[in-house]
Amino acid sequence: MNQNAFLKLMLITMLAFATSVFASEEKTTLATPAIAKVDPAKGEELYTNGDQTRNIIACVSCHGAAGNSTISLNPKLAGQHLAYLTKQLVNFTEPSRNNAVMTMIAKGMTPQDMSNVSAYLSAQVGKPGAAKNKDLVEMGKRIYRGGIASIGVPACAACHGPNGSGIPALYPRLAGQHQDYTVVQLTNFRSHVRSNSPEMMEISNRMSDQEVKAVADYVAGLK
Ligand code: HEC
């Protein structure tokens, strides 16, 4: 398939899927709280030192220097889109994204803190990762680029971009993310531990464990 045909196919997949989830997607759009002025320097301060008086553990201890986590279950946050990061921090305070540690931390944060730290992180440069499993990575690539037509899984590239850089504001960057973290998220979408995305719940529900592992490995190597 030449590149034009590939792009067309992606667009069609994206439109078809977007139409089917449009109604639910509207509900998940974040109503932005009133923010005085976004201050990335204050965000960096909080990221580096946390705030013990509000149960905010220093983010750097888990998410690494400048958002480049080196621990495979803790996501890299560097270069992630601002609106997506803010949405996740809000979602951790609601039942739609369950994680004990992040819920405690997010509940200590004000909307201003969330915007500041997200602005800081989105301006950092993500360090590349690598795919690890030669046997699975080809399968992962096929799924990422073309989906799995027989079971109605759309191409990930349609929403997350051909290089995994995402499409602001709704579609997060996946490129370079740790495979282990991505596997946990797809599993959590499937079990509704994470229920903040109707489209991802639907997509992950159709995939086998092996398909999840394969696509997560491929994503880790995207640049
Ligand atoms: C004790 C470790 C720890 C600390 C400290 C921590 N995090 Fe996290 N964070 C995690 C883990 C683990 C996850 C994955 C949660 C899940 O599986 O849903 C996560 C997820 C996130 C996400 C979602 C990322 C995505 O791609 O969806 C954001 C945003 C985030 N953390 C921001 C922060 C910020 C900002 C701070 C500091 C104010 C912080 N975290 C402190 C462990 C930590």
Ligand code: HEC
């Ligand atoms: C129709 C659009 C669409 C398609 C197709 C799609 N995604 Fe997503 N994906 C989303 C949206 C929207 C989010 C953000 C959900 C939120 O706001 O929490 C997301 C989030 C994710 C996340 C969580 C990222 C993080 O940092 O926690 C992962 C992992 C993911 N998608 C993987 C995939 C994979 C793998 C595929 C292909 C099998 C895929 N997605 C296909 C729309 C899509």
